[in-house]
Amino acid sequence: MKEILLQIDGKKVKAAQGMTVLGAAQSVDIFIPTLCHHEKLEPYGGCRVCTVEVEVRGWTKMVAACLYPVEQDLIVRTRSKKVDKIRKMILELLLAHAPDSEQLQDLAAEYGADKDRFEKESSFCILCGLCVRYCAEVKKKNAVGFVNNGSKRQISFIPEIALKECNSCKECFPLCPTSYLQAAFVLCEALAFPKNK
Secondary structure, eight states: OOEEEEEETTEEEEEETTOBHHHHHHHTTOOOOOSSOOTTSOOOOOSOTTEEEEEETTEEEEEETTTOBOOTTOEEESSSHHHHHHHHHHHHHHHHHOTTOHHHHHHHHHHTOOTTSSOOOOOOOOOOOHHHHIIIIISOOOOEEEESOGGGOEEEEOHHHHHHHGGGOOTTGGGOSSSHHHHHHHHHHHHHSOOOO
């Protein structure tokens, strides 16, 4: 496989063709935050917290590091005024949905994000898709999925599948950056199959 030389934060990095910027950065211990990425899953680019600034032949643009492929002589900046401003805004928007998420709070402290900047939308889910993708791609069960579109989009368990598969699995629960998933499962269980008294 062809080897590609690029620069990340001033450091020369060798990467294999087909790698993403995130993968190349991780290979040399350069940290890029992400909430929707998992090594067992296909790249998704849902949270955009991994946004970085890339420069190609003198042109700069902002890209999602988990999706953007490496290329020869690419220059990547993982921290800059632009990058930090974008990450701060993204975190403030996510905190409106999940203000109690420890993962989000840690990143908010790092980037100076104000958790009270936007009105709360109390969904507690940031639509990172980790649970949906893990269940589909790794477990091949499809017990949880996205429903609706746009601002009404949310995750939902498929009761008939979830109650058969999830009790013995629950591998997706610790992946959730907001702990919303466990509450959603308990609610699904209570509503779909109430206990007989």
